[in-house]
Amino acid sequence: METVLTFDPIEAAGYVKRGGIVAFPTETVYGLGANVFDATAVAKIFEAKMRPADNPLIAHVCDTSQIERLVKNITGSASKLIEAFFPGPLTVVLERSGEVPDVATAGLDTIGVRMPRFEIAHRFLEACGVPVVAPSANLSGKPSPTTWQAVFEDLGGRIDCILQGDPTEIGLESTVVDCTSDHPVLLRLGSVSLSDLREVVPDIREVGSDDPATVRSPGLRHRHYSPRAHVVLISDDKGLPTTENSAFIGLHRPSAGVRLAKICSSVGEYASSVFEFFRECDRRGIETIYCELVSGEGIGAALNDRLRRAAED
Ligand code: TXA
Numbered sequence: 402m403e404t405v406l407t408f409d410p411i412e413a414a415g416y417v418k419r420g421g422i423v424a425f426p427t428e429t430v431y432g433l434g435a436n437v438f439d440a441t442a443v444a445k446i447f448e449a450k451m452r453p454a455d456n457p458l459i460a461h462v463c464d465t466s467q468i469e470r471l472v473k474n475i476t477g478s479a480s481k482l483i484e485a486f487f488p489g490p491l492t493v494v495l496e497r498s499g500e501v502p503d504v505a506t507a508g509l510d511t512i513g514v515r516m517p518r519f520e521i522a523h524r525f526l527e528a529c530g531v532p533v534v535a536p537s538a539n540l541s542g543k544p545s546p547t548t549w550q551a552v553f554e555d556l557g558g559r560i561d562c563i564l565q566g567d568p569t570e571i572g573l574e575s576t577v578v579d580c581t582s583d584h585p586v587l588l589r590l591g592s593v594s595l596s597d598l599r600e601v602v603p604d605i606r607e608v609g610s611d612d613p614a615t616v617r618s619p620g621l622r623h624r625h626y627s628p629r630a631h632v633v634l635i636s637d638d639k640g641l642p643t644t645e646n647s648a649f650i651g652l653h654r655p656s657a658g659v660r661l662a663k664i665c666s667s668v669g670e671y672a673s674s675v676f677e678f679f680r681e682c683d684r685r686g687i688e689t690i691y692c693e694l695v696s697g698e699g700i701g702a703a704l705n706d707r708l709r710r711a712a713e714d
């Protein structure tokens with residue numbers, strides 16, 4: 402199939418209205434969207450991404466009134482978090498309504514809901530006129546795309562349209578919180594940190610790996626965010642590049658030489674460039690990527706989480 406490239410959110414939304422799948426920019430990463438209520442269109446997302454069928458999708462809305470059709474009820478904790486962080490990089494998981502097809506939530510009785518704050522995403526969602534379910538717009542297992550070119554690299558010829566926007570601002574996926582119970586559970590870290598969340602809902606729990614909540618978020622079990630290259634984590638200058646054909650990303654220039662180095666001036670810049678750096682390393686056939694771990698405040702915790710997942714084999 403030919404993938405249409407456009408800068409026009411209205412044109413892109415037209416493909417969603419006709420049952421197609423469209424990649425669009427958000428402040429976190431690019432998403433691959435379809436009309437949540439169109440089961441046939443939603444199934445195309447799984448096929449195009451080669452995504453395991455047991456990994457549920459997040460529904461994107463352009464205003465809070467759209468949430469009502471998606472969920473049974475908005476719990477007290479969810480409404481506080483929505484009030485504080487929408488629009489923005491936070492997803493709340495709630496019990497889903499009967500109108501949401503099984504394929505969108507991988508058969509779960511819950512659905513993740515998020516309202517992006519990027520202006521172009523807002524205009525696109527508004528023109529779609531329905532909530533849009535979207536995972537990150539990468540082939541399953543690859544790093545999430547932060548540019549439309551990265552989307553094209555993975556999905557060109559496999560999807561109907563790419564809405565071309567700027568590179569994403571944050572560069573890591575949204576924070577995901579399960580709000581179905583009285584005691585919300587943090588399922589995935591993002592730029593909204595645990596302490597940001599606790600200022601609004603003090604009793605949020607962190608998910609442990611043996612926690613039943615992990616079962617509720619199948620995505621946490623899948624391999625994620627990985628470049629083809631081998632990722633090695635370093636926390637100081639020890640354990641630095643010994644192999645030729647290696648690369649480095651971090652805050653401090655390494656003492657050993659590497660083929661490709663990115664020295665970031667802040668943790669925020671590191672977070673927003675790490676996935677694109679992984680892709681660039683793969684394009685150049687780099688074998689080993691050394692990644693500096695950072696201090697775990699603010700977005701640093703989410704960045705360390707993604708680096709650790711990328712290093713898992
Ligand atoms: O920033 C983001 O969240 C991006 C943009 C496009 O919005 N989306 C994104 O989607 O990262 P995806 O599908 O790549 O990751 C969604 C994560 C997965 O780990 C999935 O398992 C979890 O959220 N998730 C989705 N729905 C869920 C649900 N009902 N219950 C528990 N976890 C859920």
Ligand code: MG
Binds near residue numbers: 536537545
């Ligand atoms: Mg993803």
